[in-house]
Amino acid sequence: MPALLAALLVAAPVAFDRQAELSKLLSTGLTDLAAYEMLYDLTTNVGHRLNGSAQGARGVAWAERQMRAIGLQNVRQIPCMVPHWVRGNIANASIAGGDRLEICALGGSVGTPRRGLEAEVVEVKSLKEAEELGPRAKGKIVFFNRPFDKSLTSTFAQYGGAVDQRGGGAIAAAKSGAIAVLVRSMTAANDDVPHTGAMRYADGVTKIPAAALGIQSAERLSRALKKGSTKVRLEMNCEKLPDVPSASVAGDIVGSENANEVIVLGGHLDSWDLGRGAHDDGAGVTQAMEAARLMIKLGMKPKRTIRIIAFQDEEFSGRGSAAYAEQASKSSEKQYAACESDAGGFMPRSFGVAKEKLERARTWEPLLQPFGIERFTQGGGGADIAPLAPLGAILFGLQPDGQRYFDYHHSRSDTIDKVNPRELEFGACAMAALAWLISEEGL
Amino acid sequence: MPALLAALLVAAPVAFDRQAELSKLLSTGLTDLAAYEMLYDLTTNVGHRLNGSAQGARGVAWAERQMRAIGLQNVRQIPCMVPHWVRGNIANASIAGGDRLEICALGGSVGTPRRGLEAEVVEVKSLKEAEELGPRAKGKIVFFNRPFDKSLTSTFAQYGGAVDQRGGGAIAAAKSGAIAVLVRSMTAANDDVPHTGAMRYADGVTKIPAAALGIQSAERLSRALKKGSTKVRLEMNCEKLPDVPSASVAGDIVGSENANEVIVLGGHLDSWDLGRGAHDDGAGVTQAMEAARLMIKLGMKPKRTIRIIAFQDEEFSGRGSAAYAEQASKSSEKQYAACESDAGGFMPRSFGVAKEKLERARTWEPLLQPFGIERFTQGGGGADIAPLAPLGAILFGLQPDGQRYFDYHHSRSDTIDKVNPRELEFGACAMAALAWLISEEGL
Numbered sequence: 021m022p023a024l025l026a027a028l029l030v031a032a033p034v035a036f037d038r039q040a041e042l043s044k045l046l047s048t049g050l051t052d053l054a055a056y057e058m059l060y061d062l063t064t065n066v067g068h069r070l071n072g073s074a075q076g077a078r079g080v081a082w083a084e085r086q087m088r089a090i091g092l093q094n095v096r097q098i099p100c101m102v103p104h105w106v107r108g109n110i111a112n113a114s115i116a117g118g119d120r121l122e123i124c125a126l127g128g129s130v131g132t133p134r135r136g137l138e139a140e141v142v143e144v145k146s147l148k149e150a151e152e153l154g155p156r157a158k159g160k161i162v163f164f165n166r167p168f169d170k171s172l173t174s175t176f177a178q179y180g181g182a183v184d185q186r187g188g189g190a191i192a193a194a195k196s197g198a199i200a201v202l203v204r205s206m207t208a209a210n211d212d213v214p215h216t217g218a219m220r221y222a223d224g225v226t227k228i229p230a231a232a233l234g235i236q237s238a239e240r241l242s243r244a245l246k247k248g249s250t251k252v253r254l255e256m257n258c259e260k261l262p263d264v265p266s267a268s269v270a271g272d273i274v275g276s277e278n279a280n281e282v283i284v285l286g287g288h289l290d291s292w293d294l295g296r297g298a299h300d301d302g303a304g305v306t307q308a309m310e311a312a313r314l315m316i317k318l319g320m321k322p323k324r325t326i327r328i329i330a331f332q333d334e335e336f337s338g339r340g341s342a343a344y345a346e347q348a349s350k351s352s353e354k355q356y357a358a359c360e361s362d363a364g365g366f367m368p369r370s371f372g373v374a375k376e377k378l379e380r381a382r383t384w385e386p387l388l389q390p391f392g393i394e395r396f397t398q399g400g401g402g403a404d405i406a407p408l409a410p411l412g413a414i415l416f417g418l419q420p421d422g423q424r425y426f427d428y429h430h431s432r433s434d435t436i437d438k439v440n441p442r443e444l445e446f447g448a449c450a451m452a453a454l455a456w457l458i459s460e461e462g463l
Numbered sequence: 464m465p466a467l468l469a470a471l472l473v474a475a476p477v478a479f480d481r482q483a484e485l486s487k488l489l490s491t492g493l494t495d496l497a498a499y500e501m502l503y504d505l506t507t508n509v510g511h512r513l514n515g516s517a518q519g520a521r522g523v524a525w526a527e528r529q530m531r532a533i534g535l536q537n538v539r540q541i542p543c544m545v546p547h548w549v550r551g552n553i554a555n556a557s558i559a560g561g562d563r564l565e566i567c568a569l570g571g572s573v574g575t576p577r578r579g580l581e582a583e584v585v586e587v588k589s590l591k592e593a594e595e596l597g598p599r600a601k602g603k604i605v606f607f608n609r610p611f612d613k614s615l616t617s618t619f620a621q622y623g624g625a626v627d628q629r630g631g632g633a634i635a636a637a638k639s640g641a642i643a644v645l646v647r648s649m650t651a652a653n654d655d656v657p658h659t660g661a662m663r664y665a666d667g668v669t670k671i672p673a674a675a676l677g678i679q680s681a682e683r684l685s686r687a688l689k690k691g692s693t694k695v696r697l698e699m700n701c702e703k704l705p706d707v708p709s710a711s712v713a714g715d716i717v718g719s720e721n722a723n724e725v726i727v728l729g730g731h732l733d734s735w736d737l738g739r740g741a742h743d744d745g746a747g748v749t750q751a752m753e754a755a756r757l758m759i760k761l762g763m764k765p766k767r768t769i770r771i772i773a774f775q776d777e778e779f780s781g782r783g784s785a786a787y788a789e790q791a792s793k794s795s796e797k798q799y800a801a802c803e804s805d806a807g808g809f810m811p812r813s814f815g816v817a818k819e820k821l822e823r824a825r826t827w828e829p830l831l832q833p834f835g836i837e838r839f840t841q842g843g844g845g846a847d848i849a850p851l852a853p854l855g856a857i858l859f860g861l862q863p864d865g866q867r868y869f870d871y872h873h874s875r876s877d878t879i880d881k882v883n884p885r886e887l888e889f890g891a892c893a894m895a896a897l898a899w900l901i902s903e904e905g906l
Contacts, residue, residue, distance in 0.1 A: 046616065047614035047615075048614075050613050050614050050615075050616065051613050051614045053613070170493050170494050170496070170885075171490035171491075171493050171494045172490075172493075173489065173493065173833055173889075175885075208885070210884070367810075367864050367866055390616055394837045421810050421864065423810055423883055423885045423886050423889070424883055424886075427883070440866055440867055440870070441653070442613075442618075442651075442866045443866050443867075446616075446866070
């Protein structure tokens with residue numbers, strides 16, 4: 021018998037079984053569509069999950085209850101303290117004398133004086149430009165208005181090219197003596213919905229209020245400035261309170277052979293408060309849970325331990341992620357691999373993977389194509405699993421189609437009606453398939 | 464000099480130029496987002512484009528005006544007669560004694576008697592089952608309730624597995640003596656929005672009224688039937704009128720070297736009347752136009768003629784398509800290739816291509832990947848360009864991600880707010896890139 025034929029006779033049944041297993045996984049997921057059911061429940065009955073809020077606390081209880089309902093083992097909270105910032109009930113801005121601007125406070129911002137503030141506005145396109153204003157910014161509101169570069173195909177690249185204004189704008193402007201900042205929302209959508217998100221202060225630099233402007237509001241303000249000097253009134257009563265206790269939630273499918281080798285699947289439970297954190301990142305949390313539910317339902321018993329984690333505090337400071345990594349570093353377990361979903365519940369297109377296992381992962385591409393996964397690309401992972409890399413975990417990141425993500429991200433538009441049940445489920449099934457391949461075939 | 468190096472020195476600049484050209488095309492498209500502007504104008508200022516309606520006529524004028532504005536040459540109408548069916552203003556159904564059912568008339572259906580009809584309902588899952596009812600269907604309403612098979616990954620496969628009920632249900636039921644049919648809408652969406660679409664009658668078989676039921680209405684009716692015999696009242700005043708003149712619209716970028724070889728890019732201008740025909744198929748029409756606009760704007764002068772066609776009457780009987788093919792068959796031109804977009808304005812995933820040129824087309828995959836095109840697959844084309852295959856044209860079909868398509872298809876939900884400007888534009892750019900490669904490099 022020719023060697024090639026012999027090899028085929030041995031190899032083919034194995035390959036066929038794997039394909040049949042994965043096909044069953046996918047068809048079951050698409051029939052049940054349970055990730056959507058969970059996400060509907062989370063976003064409707066819990067709501068948003070802002071750090072420190074009553075809803076945030078309910079989210080922890082929800083995740084624990086849900087993991088038990090799925091049949092995960094060792095369901096437990098992983099405690100951490102989280103920042104507690106409160107948006108308040110006032111966020112108003114208008115061009116002096118009239119035109120109302122659509123704004124929201126950026127996450128972490130201090131409020132304005134009680135009766136608001138009013139000052140001339142100076143528009144810049146970068147942190148550097150803001151710092152170079154020097155005395156010309158004194159007593160003014162600095163307006164960061166560098167848009168997304170729409171010519172880029174990747175919306176994450178667009179975001180990456182603009183988000184320094186949101187994160188570092190208040191520091192750069194305060195250094196030049198400004199009294200507040202307005203930042204063009206981090207979106208390419210052509211609407212007037214403001215997008216919040218984390219901003220930073222620095223020790224020794226005055227903390228000044230920071231708000232995001234809807235895109236149309238940013239355009240109106242910019243047009244007004246082109247005509248002449250323009251004042252804006254700004255009033256916000258957001259505030260920072262002392263840290264509060266919270267927790268990530270984890271549960272396992274204990275491995276049947278190498279229980280000590282852990283494959284983490286996760287997303288983050290906390291969200292911004294303007295919408296309901298549907299795509300960011302209720303999607304990731306429910307996809308990870310659904311991946312486990314499917315394996316349990318189908319009686320798939322992984323050799324390695326598959327651990328579902330709903331991480332806490334991704335949006336502010338990553339303390340949930342740090343707490344798990346700290347715990348893992350002291351454990352005798354090996355963090356074998358981790359896959360995060362934190363780019364929206366849209367149709368999958370690829371998985372990112374750490375460079376050293378790119379070639380290995382590519383051998384699975386044909387098996388994952390029915391899940392919408394066209395390829396593995398170098399990179400990926402995500403903020404919550406990043407601290408596991410130094411512990412030896414190979415990091416993966418689910419990469420769905422990103423064209424719609426920043427239309428909703430961190431805004432009141434991030435609600436369940438923007439999520440398609442099938443697209444969400446494809447992502448959950450892809451994560452299940454990846455975890456299964458890693459568990460059964462090894463990296 | 465080693466042969467390989469010599470080959471690289473010759474080949475590399477060519478490949479680089481092609482990539483640079485296509486990259487410029489894509490970044491310009493994503494910056495302008497003009498396909499969306501056109502589609503917004505079409506769906507807002509023209510409306511739907513049902514055969515024979517005032518809006519349909521306005522659509523023809525709009526397409527002609529738009530093609531001239533873009534700078535196409537030889538802009539002209541290609542006349543054809545089209546069926547004229549009128550939905551009327553009454554479409555009511557209820558379970559006798561109360562529960563209102565969400566329905567719409569299927570395209571082409573006769574109306575009910577003026578005061579409606581009321582009859583017992585019998586539920587079936589297939590045409591065969593309806594025909595086998597025989598005398599048991601006499602005087603009754605036959606209810607076709609076979610759902611989409613959600614376990615299938617392709618929504619077009621789901622549709623293909625259910626749509627015979629809509630197309631042929633009235634014939635099968637009338638053969639058994641039924642007086643009307645209700646058909647579960649052709650969607651997997653879990654809502655109560657009815658989806659229309661074409662249905663047929665046969666010579667010698669009684670023409671009975673046919674309506675689509677929203678999914679929740681179908682579920683309610685099915686539950687009622689499980690409890691016992693159930694009557695439904697049905698009232699519709701739709702009607703068929705004599706055919707009316709209409710036209711497809713075409714315009715060219717005349718080729719600079721092989722003007723006689725024509726590459727058609729198109730979609731269909733007509734639509735159903737419940738929504739605004741945004742995804743089906745305003746998207747395809749505006750993508751084809753945008754492909755041409757981009758080439759003209761960027762000064763790309765194709766060797767072969769690129770022809771944009773807004774086809775008429777795809778939804779009922781394909782007369783616009785037939786009229787163009789008839790004209791082409793008598794012309795001295797060669798129909799070299801054709802690409803249709805009629806699967807929604809979603810993010811591109813692949814192009815279908817006729818088998819004989821699959822290997823040839825695959826050499827372009829690396830160039831098309833930035834456009835969202837992962838691969839060429841065998842098959843594709845579409846209803847409007849199908850008659851060009853016998854004339855020698857190689858057929859291509861744009862295949863966008865299809866998970867959301869049948870949530871909107873043929874329903875009042877097919878409106879501009881379901882279209883993402885960037886996703887639509889990626890499709891337009893992909894069509895432009897494909898046409899450019901075919902024109903410049905040949906098949």
